[in-house]
Amino acid sequence: MVSLGGIARKLFGSANERRIRSYGKRIAQINALEAETKALTDEQLRGKTAEFKAMLADGKTLEDILPQAFAVAREAAQRALGMRPFDVQLMGGMILNENAIAEMKTGEGKTLVATLPVYLNALSGKGVHVVTVNDYLASRDSAQMGRIYSFLGLTTGVIVHGMDDDERRAAYACDVTYATNNELGFDYLRDNMKYEKAQMVQRGHNYAIVDEVDSILVDEARTPLIISGPLDDRSDLYNTIDAFIPMLDEGDYELDEKQRSVNFSEGGTEKLENLLRSAGLLKGESLYDVENVAIVHHVNNALKAHKMFARDKDYIVRNGEIVIIDEFTGRMMPGRRYSEGLHQALEAKEKVQIQPENQTLASITFQNYFRMYSKLAGMTGTASTEAEEFGNIYGLEVVEVPTNLPIARKDEDDEVYRTVEEKFKAIIQEIIESHKKGQPVLVGTTSIEKSEYLADRLKKEGFNNFQVLNARYHEQEAYIVAQAGVPGAVTIATNMAGRGTDIQLGGNPDMRISQELGDMPAGPERDAREAEIRAEVKVLKEKALAAGGLYVLATERHESRRIDNQLRGRSGRQGDPGRSKFYLSLQDDLMRIFGSDRMDSMLVKLGLKEGEAIVHPWINKALERAQKKVEARNFDIRKNLLKYDDVLNDQRKVIYEQRLELMESESVSEIIEDMRMEVIQAITGKHIPEKAYAEQWDVKGLREEVRQHLALDLPIEEWAAEEGIAEDDIVERIRAASDALAKDKAERFGPELMNYVERSIVLQTLDNLWREHIVNLDHLRSVVGFRGYAQRDPLQEYKQEAFELFQALLANLRNTVTGQMARVELAQGNQESEDLPPMEGHHIDASTGEDDFGEGYPVSAFAAQETTRDPNDPSSWGEVGRNEPCPCGSGKKYKHCHGAYETA
Structure with missing residues (x-):
């Protein structure tokens, strides 16, 4: 029986279809301007940018000038890159201009689509941020698409890891800035730790387009970005200050046990100043001089450690460590530490090894960072399954953009085996058979470990003709994945590996040319070799098409349908033929969690033999329901995280x-x-x-x-x-x-x-x-x-x-x-702006609990300084942080050595 909603949809079309139809009028307007725009010289086309800016200054809105701006950007793309956006790409651009997410299938040219709304919004002069998932894509897209903006008289910047503040400031000052979500978040946090406005690098949050929006705003949004940093302390400082406390008498401090507070008396302060002065730790005359802020903090902690905390009552010493005792339960709390240097003060008091002091300096979730933008948009191949989340949290509507050519990929029903062993045997056999007939195969796994396990199994079978990708080396992987469409190629990849790079049947000729002819000078020889490569790729594409196009073979279902759809979508770009199939076993995580025990006993009763698979559309439906349950749970976790x-x-x-x-x-x-x-x-x-x-x-x-x-x-x-x-x-x-x-x-x-x-x-x-x-x-x-x-x-x-x-x-x-x-008493001397300490960035993977950046990710300006400095040649030092060790090798901070200066 057909539902009333189904009848209405047939009559009026779905909400998505109605929205898609609404763009037809605008597309016709843009197309009508094409002949006129084509007739302009390069100089006249560039002059349109100033013309549009003047129109905006006169009170026109971005919506008013959209058709002309899109027509100009399309013509610039044709002249600068030889690429003319299709009508569906114009549609995608309009969606991105409307605080929405454009869901476009793989190979539909999302990177080019973004240039249309980016150009339009950059005309306001307030800056546009294009957000990518890794540094390689930020650099690649800014270099490639930057040619369009440059052609039209706009500036393009890119933010990648390792840049100093001056480089970042210059990149943010550009009309268009490409950067990763991590770099943007860390720069925002670091800016809000600076001591002068002129030191800040970002200039506001006007408009952002997030590429792979589902990955950044959903998958990575379960945990916050954190900046932590060592407090500029040393063990000897704790020990030196600790030695002063036993020298104090009862009249040197005032203890209030009821309020759990202890303070130095005037006499105690005086005595302490003399002790600190003799140890060379006191700057200026008084303990409360502005330079002694850190010392005050240390002496107060040392006093607390001795006078307020009692051994075997507030803490115990076990295996050379201070272990806190919970005051309410009396239980030990191993792994917990007092913050702000108090734990180190206790370690100094008890003469145990002092652990380095580290603390969270700042943190923010991606949800809250990206909600700061006045206008936000995103693009991906898979967002509709998370449409509710995008709407609830970010106010973003998901709009599915039709493909330029009909999809010809064949999505087969899942094959379910009883055991993992049976499943892998079937997968290996399928890979070898597909390779023999010259069909390119992309094998999807859910983790690095599983991709390596499959690689080992293939080698044991004597099959070595494959590449393994695992999202560790983005640049190298982009090249490998670009060639995954070569006939007979077998590429084993994890979910994120090579994302953002198109798999073209026969291989990507541009990638091959840059890889193989990178150092060859321009000239007839290079031109001839380029023509050879393009001809080779054309022949290989015909072979791949004849073999059935790209075969996406997945070794497992992910807990999110969206990730499965991403993998499936790698095949069948731009109307190419293709095929996809998922191989599962009852021992897979998803199947195990959702009651595979009953199914296993049922299959045995039904007489399912070893090596046989069960294939039925009902199983696909059951799996989809299971995935929806997991997605709903994960959404609740993210929603709850956001509330807090x-x-x-x-x-x-x-x-x-x-x-x-x-x-x-x-x-x-x-x-x-x-x-x-x-x-x-x-x-x-x-x-x-x-x-x-x-x-x-x-x-x-x-x-x-x-x-x-x-x-x-x-x-x-x-x-x-x-x-x-x-x-x-x-x-x-x-x-x-x-x-x-x-x-x-x-x-x-x-x-x-x-x-x-x-x-x-x-x-x-x-x-x-x-x-x-x-x-x-x-x-x-x-x-x-x-x-x-x-x-x-x-x-x-x-x-x-x-x-x-x-x-x-x-x-x-x-x-x-x-x-x-x-x-405060301060002798009129140097006035210095404070630099930030060396800091580390962290982002914990919600599913594994591991830090995405491994062992620390330096986020301060000079922590990543990579220039080679000659100690004897100050001209080679470049920008030196004032708290950085002086490059001359004196051992002093730069501000106390070559960076010292006097105020008038």
């Missing part, structure tokens, strides 16, 4: 916006004054309760807090004893004394130096507290799930506690900045 990350993201936005405001404002003195006033109000309110009598005031406590936070020793007891004194009078007197101290400092430092000191202290304090906050939220998130046992919603609990932690961060910021500003 949204809490952090809202706070991240506030912090990053504040940092930007601080960097852009001419002076931050008003902000610091407001902070100081709030601190005075807070500490006065704490010790002088509202509507309390004077005898109920805690004047001694107030005097201590004023000394601690404002570095002022005021006769508050005397003030409180005055007849008729009110709380407001006390507040006003404290404020006046604090203002006088600030004014005196400002006069002594001078406006320029004072502004630098204030900005540095606020930004550095904000960054340190934010990093600590990230760690706290991470810990909170790891345990908040247990609240569910108490019938409380873990997400609501997380939101509530995260908000309280954020308020505590802001209060802490006010207190710390006010205290440091009250104590």
